[in-house]
Amino acid sequence: MELYHLYQNNYLIVAVFLLLGILLPAAALTIGKILRPYKPVKEKYTTYESGIEPFQQSWVQFNVRYYLFALLFVIFDVETVFLYPWAVAYEELGVFALIEMGIFVLMLTLGLIYAWKKKVLKWN
Numbered sequence: 001m002e003l004y005h006l007y008q009n010n011y012l013i014v015a016v017f018l019l020l021g022i023l024l025p026a027a028a029l030t031i032g033k034i035l036r037p038y039k040p041v042k043e044k045y046t047t048y049e050s051g052i053e054p055f056q057q058s059w060v061q062f063n064v065r066y067y068l069f070a071l072l073f074v075i076f077d078v079e080t081v082f083l084y085p086w087a088v089a090y091e092e093l094g095v096f097a098l099i100e101m102g103i104f105v106l107m108l109t110l111g112l113i114y115a116w117k118k119k120v121l122k123w124n
Contacts, residue, residue, distance in 0.1 A: 065120065065122075068120050069120065069121065072115055072120060072121070075111075076108065076111075076112070079104075079108060080108075082104070083101070083105075086101050
């Protein structure tokens with residue numbers, strides 16, 4: 001019976017944190033909206049370009065490859081961060097962790113080869 005209450009307490013803690021995670025930002029945004037000054041002026045809605053009046057259309061269409069290139073960089077950068085803790089604790093982890101890390105690096109390599117074949121890494 002005591003084990004049941006332990007599980008209930010764990011779910012209660014998660015529920016409280018979830019509730020606080022929703023309520024606190026909502027309350028902060030609501031209070032900010034109430035307290036901020038609201039004085040709409042036409043100049044506030046213009047595009048600001050280094051203090052100069054905009055002389056052409058502010059909307060520019062970028063090639064989607066730039067976004068794909070940046071996204072791939074972020075993905076591989078974040079995933080290589082996972083290599084550091086493994087390298088630090090390599091001696092304690094043993095052969096099983098070596099096999100797991102080999103699979104992980106293989107998956108990264110396959111993703112890189114796929115991106116290379118799709119010419120996502122080509123800048124021009």
